Amino acid sequence: MGIRIICLLSFISFGLDARPVSYTGGSTIMTFSDNLKNSFYYHYSPSYKYSVGIENIKDKYFSDDYSYMRFTYLLNRKNTKDSQRNLYFQSGISSKGFNEFFYGVHGDWETRRFFIGFGLKETEKKIQDYLEQYYQIGVAPYLGDYGDFHTWIILKAKENSLENKWSTYPVLKFFKGNIFMEFGYHKQTNWDVHLMYRF
Amino acid sequence: MKKILLLLVFTSITWAENPHDHMHNSHEGHLHEKLVDGKKYEVDPERFDRFIMDLKDSQIAVLNVKGMVCDFCARGIEKTFKKEANVKKIDVDLSKGKVLIAYNNTQKITFEDIKEKILINGQNAIDMQVINL
Numbered sequence: 001m002g003i004r005i006i007c008l009l010s011f012i013s014f015g016l017d018a019r020p021v022s023y024t025g026g027s028t029i030m031t032f033s034d035n036l037k038n039s040f041y042y043h044y045s046p047s048y049k050y051s052v053g054i055e056n057i058k059d060k061y062f063s064d065d066y067s068y069m070r071f072t073y074l075l076n077r078k079n080t081k082d083s084q085r086n087l088y089f090q091s092g093i094s095s096k097g098f099n100e101f102f103y104g105v106h107g108d109w110e111t112r113r114f115f116i117g118f119g120l121k122e123t124e125k126k127i128q129d130y131l132e133q134y135y136q137i138g139v140a141p142y143l144g145d146y147g148d149f150h151t152w153i154i155l156k157a158k159e160n161s162l163e164n165k166w167s168t169y170p171v172l173k174f175f176k177g178n179i180f181m182e183f184g185y186h187k188q189t190n191w192d193v194h195l196m197y198r199f
Numbered sequence: 200m201k202k203i204l205l206l207l208v209f210t211s212i213t214w215a216e217n218p219h220d221h222m223h224n225s226h227e228g229h230l231h232e233k234l235v236d237g238k239k240y241e242v243d244p245e246r247f248d249r250f251i252m253d254l255k256d257s258q259i260a261v262l263n264v265k266g267m268v269c270d271f272c273a274r275g276i277e278k279t280f281k282k283e284a285n286v287k288k289i290d291v292d293l294s295k296g297k298v299l300i301a302y303n304n305t306q307k308i309t310f311e312d313i314k315e316k317i318l319i320n321g322q323n324a325i326d327m328q329v330i331n332l
Contacts, residue, residue: 023320079322080266084269
């Protein structure tokens with residue numbers, strides 16, 4: 001029920017100002033790995049306001065494989081000369097059936113020097129529902145020009161209701177051109193790895 | 200959790216800002232010298248000279264753009280304009296929030312057209328000046 005209401009509200013809000021999830025007509029492929037899952041995700045942005053995609057998941061916690069049809073909508077963006085703020089709605093329906101899905105929000109605010117982000121995601125499964133959340137704050141150690149190799153040093157804290165404990169750890173983000181890489185490590189949750197290519 | 204999400208969605212409806220509200224009128228027609236040296240647009244003269252070094256019979260659209268804080272985010276601007284046959288060259292200056300676009304001299308440049316193309320990438324062009332070389 002909740003997902004239907006949120007989807008409906010998101011569609012209603014299509015007239016709002018928003019920015020691209022990618023740029024209009026842009027595609028993104030990404031792979032992500034952490035203590036809960038390995039995933040491969042492709043999305044396409046028909047408009048700068050939203051993206052649709054498919055994510056294949058190897059679920060480490062429940063030892064399961066499935067896919068999500070995903071929909072992400074940028075609820076709000078505030079551009080200023082020196083900063084940008086975003087709020088996204090994200091959702092996905094599982095290949096296991098309509099009664100397995102996720103929904104959530106994530107947001108960020110950044111300047112060329114500083115970054116703050118958060119995410120909340122509720123996953124509903126037949127076996128067990130769970131909530132994931134993260135918060136991060138970062139700084140760019142140097143300001144690169146357009147086309148340069150860019151680096152961010154991030155402190156990330158995350159928690160999920162399956163394990164019910166917080167992990168706080170450093171994350172390094174790098175990007176150059178259309179390629180983005182993110183690496184984080186915590187002794188309990190091991191590696192977070194996120195690779196992305198936009199085209 | 201569901202209540203929080205619903206609240207955020209509702210909040211976003213009132214929170215949302217229309218980028219068109221912040222668009223100003225085009226400033227086409229100002230003098231080249233005034234633009235390059237002028238403080239209003241703060242064009243880096245060295246960067247500008249490098250940009251026009253190999254250009255002839257061109258006109259340069261100089262845009263102030265809001266929200267261009269990230270290299271990864273600004274990629275779409277370059278990609279969009281490079282697709283156009285009449286665009287010779289483009290330069291993105293993240294530090295000053297500027298985009299320089301070199302067009303053929305015959306091309307009619309309108310701020311509305313460029314503004315829309317930047318908007319579909321998620322940034323807001325707030326003004327423009329055109330320099331004829």
